[in-house]
Amino acid sequence: MWKSIQANWFSNLRGDVLSGLVVALALIPEAIAFSIIAGVDPKIGLYASFAIAVIISFTGGRPGMISAATGAMALLMVTLVKEHGLQYLLAATLLTGVLQIVAGYLKLGELMRFVSRSVVTGFVNALAILIFMAQLPELTNVTWHVYVMTLAGLGIIYGFPYIPVIGRLLPSPLICILSLTVIAIYFGIDVRTVGDMGELPDTLPVFLWPDVPLNFETLAIIFPYSLGLAIVGMLESLMTATIVDDLTDTSSDRNRECKGQGIANIGSGLLGGMAGCAMIGQSIINVKSGGRTRLSTFIAGTFLLILILFLDEWLKQIPMAALVAVMIMVSIGTFSWDSIRNLKQHPLSTNIVMLATVAVVVATHNLALGVFVGVLLASVFFANKVGHYMAVTSSLDEASFCRTYKVAGQVFFSSSEKFIAAFDFKEGVDKIVIDLSEAHFWDITAVNALDRVVIKFRREGAKVDVIGLNKASATIVDRFGEHNQSDTKDLIGH
Amino acid sequence: MKHVIACIDESRMANAVTQYATWSAKQLQTPLTLFHVLDEMRYPVNSDMTGNIGLGSRESLLEELAELDERRNKIALEHGHHLLEAAKNRAEEMGAEDVHVRQRHGDLAESLTALEDNLRLLVIGLHGAQTCDSDRLGHQIETIVRNIHRPILAVPPKYHTPTNVMLAFDGSDVSRKGVKMLAESPLFVGMPIHVVMVGAATADATASVEAAVSHLQEFRHKVSYEIRAGDVESTLHDIQQERNIDMLVMGAYSHSKLRQLFMGSTTSRVLSRSQIPVLLLR
Numbered sequence: 001m002w003k004s005i006q007a008n009w010f011s012n013l014r015g016d017v018l019s020g021l022v023v024a025l026a027l028i029p030e031a032i033a034f035s036i037i038a039g040v041d042p043k044i045g046l047y048a049s050f051a052i053a054v055i056i057s058f059t060g061g062r063p064g065m066i067s068a069a070t071g072a073m074a075l076l077m078v079t080l081v082k083e084h085g086l087q088y089l090l091a092a093t094l095l096t097g098v099l100q101i102v103a104g105y106l107k108l109g110e111l112m113r114f115v116s117r118s119v120v121t122g123f124v125n126a127l128a129i130l131i132f133m134a135q136l137p138e139l140t141n142v143t144w145h146v147y148v149m150t151l152a153g154l155g156i157i158y159g160f161p162y163i164p165v166i167g168r169l170l171p172s173p174l175i176c177i178l179s180l181t182v183i184a185i186y187f188g189i190d191v192r193t194v195g196d197m198g199e200l201p202d203t204l205p206v207f208l209w210p211d212v213p214l215n216f217e218t219l220a221i222i223f224p225y226s227l228g229l230a231i232v233g234m235l236e237s238l239m240t241a242t243i244v245d246d247l248t249d250t251s252s253d254r255n256r257e258c259k260g261q262g263i264a265n266i267g268s269g270l271l272g273g274m275a276g277c278a279m280i281g282q283s284i285i286n287v288k289s290g291g292r293t294r295l296s297t298f299i300a301g302t303f304l305l306i307l308i309l310f311l312d313e314w315l316k317q318i319p320m321a322a323l324v325a326v327m328i329m330v331s332i333g334t335f336s337w338d339s340i341r342n343l344k345q346h347p348l349s350t351n352i353v354m355l356a357t358v359a360v361v362v363a364t365h366n367l368a369l370g371v372f373v374g375v376l377l378a379s380v381f382f383a384n385k386v387g388h389y390m391a392v393t394s395s396l397d398e399a400s401f402c403r404t405y406k407v408a409g410q411v412f413f414s415s416s417e418k419f420i421a422a423f424d425f426k427e428g429v430d431k432i433v434i435d436l437s438e439a440h441f442w443d444i445t446a447v448n449a450l451d452r453v454v455i456k457f458r459r460e461g462a463k464v465d466v467i468g469l470n471k472a473s474a475t476i477v478d479r480f481g482e483h484n485q486s487d488t489k490d491l492i493g494h
Numbered sequence: 495m496k497h498v499i500a501c502i503d504e505s506r507m508a509n510a511v512t513q514y515a516t517w518s519a520k521q522l523q524t525p526l527t528l529f530h531v532l533d534e535m536r537y538p539v540n541s542d543m544t545g546n547i548g549l550g551s552r553e554s555l556l557e558e559l560a561e562l563d564e565r566r567n568k569i570a571l572e573h574g575h576h577l578l579e580a581a582k583n584r585a586e587e588m589g590a591e592d593v594h595v596r597q598r599h600g601d602l603a604e605s606l607t608a609l610e611d612n613l614r615l616l617v618i619g620l621h622g623a624q625t626c627d628s629d630r631l632g633h634q635i636e637t638i639v640r641n642i643h644r645p646i647l648a649v650p651p652k653y654h655t656p657t658n659v660m661l662a663f664d665g666s667d668v669s670r671k672g673v674k675m676l677a678e679s680p681l682f683v684g685m686p687i688h689v690v691m692v693g694a695a696t697a698d699a700t701a702s703v704e705a706a707v708s709h710l711q712e713f714r715h716k717v718s719y720e721i722r723a724g725d726v727e728s729t730l731h732d733i734q735q736e737r738n739i740d741m742l743v744m745g746a747y748s749h750s751k752l753r754q755l756f757m758g759s760t761t762s763r764v765l766s767r768s769q770i771p772v773l774l775l776r
Contacts, residue, residue, distance in 0.1 A: 007601075015539040022545040161544040171545030247556055249563060281547060288555050290541030333547025 008063055008294050015290030020299025022171045022289045026282050026330065027053070027068050027304050028315075029323035030131075032194055034074035037134050038274060039081040040089065041198035045069040046308050047205040048093075048273025053301025055264040057294045061256030062241040064248060064292045066283045066300060067264065069276040071131050072236050073229055075365045077274060080225045088222055090210035093275040095219075095226035097266030100234060104259030112238045112254065118350045119374035120239050121339045122357025124280060126370055127236070128335035129362055131281075135324045135331075138192070145189050146321045149180055153325025156180075171289075173326045180322035181314070194323070195316030201308050205271035231368040233265070233277035234258050240278035247287045281330035349381040387414035390439075392422035402431040412442035416449035425456045432457045437468025496614035497527040497594070501602070502581050504573070506651060507619030512581045513653035514771055515617040516588040521681045524614050525592035528581045530574045531602045532567065571597065603637045615681075616646045620765060620772075631766040636759075639746050639774055645675070646746075649771040656740035656771065660688045662730055662764075665702040668745030672775045673706045676743055677713040689719040690733055692726045727763045734770060746774035 027049045035045030049068035056067045081089050103109070139146065153176045160172035184191060194200065212218050234257075241252045265275045286296055308315060343351055353374050361370030390409035397404070403424075411419050434453070441447055450466070457464045500515030502508045512528065519526035540562065578595040585593050598605040606616065622632030639646055659682055663669045673689075676682055687710055691703050703719050710717045722729050730742065746761045765772060 012539050015541045018541055018543060022543060026545065157546045158548060161546065167544070169543055171543055173545050243552065247552075247559055249559075284547050284552055284555065285545055287559075288542050288547065288551070289545060290539045292539055329546055329548070332549050333551045335549065336552065337550035338553050 009298075010293070010295065012290070012292045013295070016293050016296040017299055019286050019289035019291030020296045021303055022174075023066055023282050023286045023291065023296070023300040024303040024307060025171060025174050025177070026285050026326065027066070027279075027300060028307065029326040030071060030279065030282070030330065031069045031304075032197065033134060033138075033323060033327055034069060034071045035274070036197050037071070037137075038074040038077045038089075040086055040274065041200075042194065043199050043201040044086070044089075044272065044274050045074070046201050046273075046304070047271055048268045048276050050301050050305040050308075051205065051268040051271045051273050052261075052264040052276040053297050053304065055267040056260050057298035057301065059256075059260030059263045060294070060297070061253035061258075061260055062237075062244055062278075063250075063252075063294045064283075064286060064296055065237075065240055065244045065252075065257075065278050066286050066297055067237065067261065067276060067278045068282070068301070068304075069268075069274055070236065070279050071134055072127055072232050072367050073275050073277055075130060075134075076225065076228045076232060078365075080222070084221060087211045088218070089274055090208075090269050090272065091212045091218060092222040092225045092229065093269035093273070094210065094266055095222055096229040096233065096275045097262040097264070097269060099226055099230035100262030100265060101259050102262075103230065103234060104255045104257075104262060107255050109234070109238060109254030109258050112242075114375055114379075115235075115239075115371060116353065116375070116378045118346075118354040119357050119371055119378060120242070121336050122354040122374050123235065123239060123361070123367060123371055124334060124336050125339060125354070126358045126361030126367065127280065128331045129358065130365065130367075131327060131331040131334065133362075135327050138320050138324045143191070145191050146319075149184070149189075149191065149319060149321035150325050150328070153180055153322050154328060157325060157329050173329065176325055177318055177322045180325075181318050184319045185317055189319075192320045193316060194318045194320065197320070200312050200315055202312055204305075204309070205273070207270055208272055210269065228366065228368055229275045230262075232366070233261055233275060235367060235371055236280070237261055237278035240280045240283050243280060244283055244287060247284070248292060281334040284333060349385075353378045353381065383412070383414040386410050387412070387418065390415040390418060392419065394424075396429070400431065401429045402433060403427065403429045404433040404435060406435045407439040409438075410440050410442060411446040411449070413445040416445045419446070419449050420453055423453055423457070425460055428460070429462055432462045432464045434464065434466045435468055436466060439468075495525060497525045497612055498522060498615045498617060499527045499529050499606075499609060499613055500581070500617040501606075501619070502528050502530045502577055503619075503622070504577060505619065505622065507621060507649075508577065508581060509584070510649050510651050510653045511617055511619050512584050513588060514647060514649040516585045516590040517653075517655060518615055518617060518647060518681060519590055519592075520588075521683070522614060523680065525594060526585060526590050527594045527596055527609075527612075528578050528585065529606075529609070530578055530595075530597050531605050532570045532574060532597060532599050533601060567599070602634050603641045606638060607641055610642060610644060613642070613644045616642060616644060618646060618648055620648045620650055620768060631762055635765065636762060639761075639776070643776050646774045647771055648765060648768075648774060650769055654740060654770075656685065658686045658688065658737075658739055659741045659743060660690055660730075660734065660737070660739040661706075662726075662742060662744035663689050663691045663703060663706055664693070664745075665691070665699065666745060668775055670706070672743055672745060673709055675775065677710050677715065682715070686716040686718070688733070688737060688739065689717060690730065691719075691721045692724060692729045693721065694723055695721040726760050727767060730764060731767055739770060741771050741773065742768065743773045743775065746776060 031045035031049040032042040035042045053068050077089055080092060156176040156179060157172045160175050161167045237257055238254055241257055245252055261277060339354060356377055357370045357374035360373045361367050390411055392405055392407050394403055394405045405423060454464050498515050498519040500511050502511060515526055574597045582593050582595055619632060622634060635648060661672060661676055676687060689703060689707055691699055693699060699721055703721060707717045707719050
């Protein structure tokens with residue numbers, strides 16, 4: 001027990017503490033920016049980020065991953081907050097947590113295997129675009145000062161690390177925020193600051209039960225939102241977990257992550273915060289800064305709370321332009337650059353899946369819908385491809401006027417048309433033999449197609465013999481089980 | 495065929511571990527596997543404090559980390575080969591015949607669990623690489639003993655061919671199992687056995703010790719016994735000194751971790767003071 005606590009928490013002390021501090025800085029802009037988009041005070045997002053990061057550091061299934069209040073989730077809450085107010089958001093957050101815990105116990109994390117690489121890439125890119133688009137309101141109808149400050153901020157973020165010695169000691173987003181704040185105060189530039197955006201936290205979060213009537217009507221209001229939040233939260237977390245897995249060459253416990261996030265969201269809701277999930281950009285920053293264990297997530301959450309409690313007067317003075325610069329950095333870092341370069345090499349179907357996922361998300365602002373469309377498209381493309389693995393060959397025995405059709409490969413809904421078209425019904429022969437011993441019948445459509453073929457031949461006056469049917473139809477099973485090793489051989493052989 | 499597996503690392507324990515493992519393999523007439531684990535968790539992690547991410551950051555970060563791991567692992571693999579090669583030579587000098595070497599990436603306890611099906615006896619140093627100069631117990635021993643359900647021989651830094659053996663007997667199921675194993679195992683053929691029970695010499699205690707002694711005598715062992723009151727750890731230590739015992743057999747970590755948290759573990763205390771190899775039974 002001590003051993004695992006040691007490995008999960010204290011095996012990388014220096015790296016985890018430092019990266020936790022760096023990540024905490026990257027949590028603030030996202031929490032504030034997306035609280036505003038969700039239509040609530042920044043303190044809701046900040047409390048949520050603190051609560052989620054700290055709780056999930058104990059309950060999560062992926063050490064070293066950063067979870068907090070995120071943009072993907074905030075975008076789903078907009079109408080709920082607008083129409084019903086903050087208390088319903090808190091109630092929806094609790095329900096989201098409950099749904100995620102249930103999903104964890106039902107082991108729904110395993111369903112991630114249906115989400116293909118191109119859907120994941122599409123999701124990540126869509127998320128990056130959403131984060132970027134969320135910054136646009138801060139950049140429209142503003143004075144030129146804001147543009148200059150944002151550009152200067154980006155310049156500092158990407159340029160500062162090149163300064164010898166100090167460049168690699170201090171996180172450049174921190175330098176960006178600090179210097180822009182100092183400049184804005186010193187020159188008295190009139191730009192929007194965090195303080196203008198709503199209430200900031202001034203006390204520790206307090207435990208409170210959402211002030212909503214506990215009845216069916218409330219449930220009917222919050223359930224659709226909670227379901228969407230739960231799905232998007234788990235999707236983003238599990239995808240981020242895969243990314244962190246790859247980066248650190250370790251593995252994560254997906255179902256524990258679902259349950260852990262559920263507990264974290266319930267905790268967030270009870271402390272007056274909104275629902276959140278894992279963050280791709282911040283998790284990458286964490287790994288890059290040397291964070292590996294649960295301690296890094298814990299430090300990030302705790303340090304965030306310390307920052308917002310003790311520095312709230314200073315926090316108010318931060319110009320929004322500085323946060324916009326940091327968020328643009330997160331958006332750029334989240335975007336999968338490889339996916340653009342690979343567009344040329346990847347097959348068209350893969351690209352369509354990726355781009356469709358992006359398009360649906362950007363149009364609907366709902367990541368779950370995008371993933372749904374992506375998975376659906378990927379399945380259709382897959383069915384289409386596997387449908388090609390079906391071939392019918394035939395030979396005629398002229399002495400007895402008997403034609404033998406040999407069917408090999410996969411017969412199912414997508415290939416059944418092709419299956420029927422492969423037979424020549426107009427040929428005048430006495431006997432037809434259909435050899436199915438190397439075919440696999442996957443569904444009712446396939447069986448139905450065979451029935452139609454047999455009936456058509458009978459109408460032409462031929463006697464039909466179907467051989468090997470038992471073996472072929474035995475494959476109409478729900479699972480691609482271990483029943484026949486030659487299944488895979490057939491696929492490869494074609 | 496099941497193997498005697500010896501855990502080899504870069505500490506000075508490796509010598510004694512190899513020697514005891516060779517001795518055991520010869521007694522048991524089984525093949526010997528010398529085993530080294532490359533634990534990547536123990537590598538330091540690079541920290542980049544710039545805190546920014548740009549276009550392609552994820553891809554370049556993955557490449558960077560993979561390259562770093564690759565470099566470290568290549569060196570570690572080669573280092574491991576040298577360690578195992580040296581140990582193999584030593585084992586063959588001592589007359590071991592069927593010697594294998596294996597390396598695995600990962601955590602020591604996990605890697606051993608993966609080999610458990612093939613394991614007859616595990617030989618491991620009492621002290622780890624970081625703790626070998628002190629009395630402190632190797633920090634992985636407890637996890638290994640709790641996870642592996644085969645006999646484990648924990649050995650001191652100096653080798654001495656065992657000629658007699660002492661059994662710590664407390665009448666429990668584990669120690670009765672120990673009696674059976676001691677009686678039948680080829681490891682102890684021809685060795686005099688001293689059965690020790692620490693505690694008050696009640697009628698029950700005497701009866702169970704005598705039962706154990708007569709069981710051992712059935713298998714033609716020379717057996718003596720004593721029941722002595724006192725603290726388990728120091729009593730065992732005293733008797734070992736008095737009688738010049740070469741090896742101790744005892745049950746290990748029979749209590750839950752929770753109880754250990756408050757009471758401390760007798761097993762750990764006995765192990766950390768032991769100057770002789772201890773055969774641990776679960």
